[in-house]
Amino acid sequence: MPQVAKTFVKLVDGLNYGVGRFAMYLLFVLMAILMWSSISKTFFNPSLWTLEMAQFVMVAYYILGGPYAMQMGSHVRMDLFYAKQSPVRRAWWDGFTVFALIFYLCVMLWGAIDSTAYAFQYNERSPTAWRPYMWPIKVTLCIGFFLMLLQAISSLIKDIATIRGEEV
Numbered sequence: 001m002p003q004v005a006k007t008f009v010k011l012v013d014g015l016n017y018g019v020g021r022f023a024m025y026l027l028f029v030l031m032a033i034l035m036w037s038s039i040s041k042t043f044f045n046p047s048l049w050t051l052e053m054a055q056f057v058m059v060a061y062y063i064l065g066g067p068y069a070m071q072m073g074s075h076v077r078m079d080l081f082y083a084k085q086s087p088v089r090r091a092w093w094d095g096f097t098v099f100a101l102i103f104y105l106c107v108m109l110w111g112a113i114d115s116t117a118y119a120f121q122y123n124e125r126s127p128t129a130w131r132p133y134m135w136p137i138k139v140t141l142c143i144g145f146f147l148m149l150l151q152a153i154s155s156l157i158k159d160i161a162t163i164r165g166e167e168v
Contacts (some may be wrong), residue, residue, distance in 0.1 A: 001157065001160070001161050005157050016070075016071050016150070019068065020071070020072075023060070023064035024163050027061060037051060049132070056137045060137070060140050063145070064143070064145075065148070066144060070155065074148040083149045088162060092163060098152050098155055099157065102152050105148055106149065109142065112145050113137055116141070119134045119140075122133050125133040
C-alpha cells in the first residue's frame with residue numbers, strides 16, 4: 001500500500017478511536033440528565049430542558065460512537081455465510097458493500113450540511129417550550145457523518161490491503 005494510504009488509515013483510526021472513547025462518556029452525561037429529570041419531577045417543578053437535552057446527548061453518543069464501532073467491528077452483521085469465509089473473501093464482500101455505505105453517507109452528509117446551513121441562516125429553534133437552538137446538534141450530525149465517511153474509506157483501504165495480502 002502507498003505510504004499516503006497507510007498514513008490516512010492511521011490518522012483516521014486514531015481520530016475515530018479518540019472521538020469514540022469520548023463519546024462513551026456521554027452515556028454518563030445522559031444518565032445524569034435523566035436522573036435530574038426524575039428528581040426535579042418528584043421533588044421540584046419539572047425542568048423543561050431535561051428530556052430534550054437527553055435526546056441531544058443520545059444523538060451525539062450514537063453519531064459520534066458510530067465510526068468507533070465500525071472501526072472495532074462492533075456493528076451487527078448477518079453472519080450466516082460471512083463468518084465461514086476466509087479473511088480475503090470477507091474483505092472482498094466488505095470492499096464491495098462499503099461503496100453502498102459511502103454513497104449513503106455522502107447523501108446523509110449533504111443533507112446534514114444543508115440542514116445545518118438552514119439552522120444557522122434562520123436561527124432555527126426547537127418548537128418545544130424550552131426552544132433550544134438546533135445548530136449544535138446539527139453540527140454534531142455533520143461531524144459524525146463526516147467521521148463515519150472517513151472510517152468507511154479507511155475500512156476500504158484495509159480491505160484492499162487484505163485482498164492484496166499486505167499490511168496497513
